Amino acid sequence: MEEFKRDGYLLQRPDGPPVRVRGIVLCGTGDMPAKSLFLRIKQFNGSYGCPRCLHKGESYEGTNVHRYSPGVPLRTNADVEFHGTVALASGIPCYDVKGISYLYRMLPNMIRSTGIDAMHGAFSGLGKALLEWWFHADYSGNDFSSIHIIESVNARLTQIKVPSFLNKFPRSVSELSPWKSLDYKVWLLYDSVPVLSGLMSDLYLNHHMLLVSALYILSQQSISSAQIDQASALIGNMKHDKSAVKRNKGLSPKPILFRKLKKLLALSCLYAEIQDLTPFTINDITRQVNLTLFAC
Numbered sequence: 001m002e003e004f005k006r007d008g009y010l011l012q013r014p015d016g017p018p019v020r021v022r023g024i025v026l027c028g029t030g031d032m033p034a035k036s037l038f039l040r041i042k043q044f045n046g047s048y049g050c051p052r053c054l055h056k057g058e059s060y061e062g063t064n065v066h067r068y069s070p071g072v073p074l075r076t077n078a079d080v081e082f083h084g085t086v087a088l089a090s091g092i093p094c095y096d097v098k099g100i101s102y103l104y105r106m107l108p109n110m111i112r113s114t115g116i117d118a119m120h121g122a123f124s125g126l127g128k129a130l131l132e133w134w135f136h137a138d139y140s141g142n143d144f145s146s147i148h149i150i151e152s153v154n155a156r157l158t159q160i161k162v163p164s165f166l167n168k169f170p171r172s173v174s175e176l177s178p179w180k181s182l183d184y185k186v187w188l189l190y191d192s193v194p195v196l197s198g199l200m201s202d203l204y205l206n207h208h209m210l211l212v213s214a215l216y217i218l219s220q221q222s223i224s225s226a227q228i229d230q231a232s233a234l235i236g237n238m239k240h241d242k243s244a245v246k247r248n249k250g251l252s253p254k255p256i257l258f259r260k261l262k263k264l265l266a267l268s269c270l271y272a273e274i275q276d277l278t279p280f281t282i283n284d285i286t287r288q289v290n291l292t293l294f295a296c
Contacts, residue, residue, distance in 0.1 A: 040098045049096055
């Protein structure tokens with residue numbers, strides 16, 4: 001990449017003189033194990049396993065958790081270099097940084113340029129959680145449970161006729177083990193609202209539609225700053241909709257949902273900032289690596 005950034009590639013054009021093209025990696029994403037490997041930071045189960053902040057986790061019933069704390073200090077590029085240097089000199093991870101990653105040298109800002117994994121965070125993360133809260137027997141005693149409509153939901157799903165060029169067919173919500181990330185994405189963005197309309201109570205359906213609208217906007221091939229503001233407003237309306245707060249049995253999924261959505265918005269804002277600085281549109285916020293080419 002350093003060679004491509006420095007020397008570029010001479011692109012021959014059939015209708016004009018050759019053009020030298022250079023490029024840099026601006027940003028990218030991956031799942032948590034991949035991020036840990038590439039960023040040289042311990043995984044999410046480490047004390048400081050978050051690649052974006054320095055909020056220390058703690059053990060609770062065998063699980064690493066992070067208590068809510070306002071004003072959590074964020075990692076910076078300077079932190080990464082310092083902690084990596086200390087770790088290399090001592091042989092012990094410093095704030096869970098094990099060394100200086102190659103990405104530190106390649107990216108404009110390794111921390112801000114590494115976004116969340118929307119597929120696993122928003123779709124198979126939030127999407128799966130919502131299906132479990134609505135349709136799993138463990139939550140049947142909660143106000144938000146929709147287990148009483150599960151047969152009608154499955155019946156509607158089986159009636160959906162997908163285009164011939166798609167090899168994904170709607171699955172039953174009664175058994176989620178066969179579901180893949182793409183199934184959750186299709187369910188959230190395309191199937192859930194029409195399938196749940198007239199079955200789920202308006203209170204929770206309207207709340208869910210705010211989420212779907214925001215995710216649909218953020219999942220477009222290219223998005224503008226105005227669209228990010230629109231998605232942010234939709235998520236803000238979700239957060240302030242007191243009537244749809246989940247309750248009973250001490251279950252409170254909303255803080256989890258909003259933390260994930262805030263991260264998705266932060267990634268989208270970063271892409272918009274970079275887009276303002278580049279001559280080409282950066283497409284698809286869920287793409288693994290984004291490369292923008294500069295012609296000179």
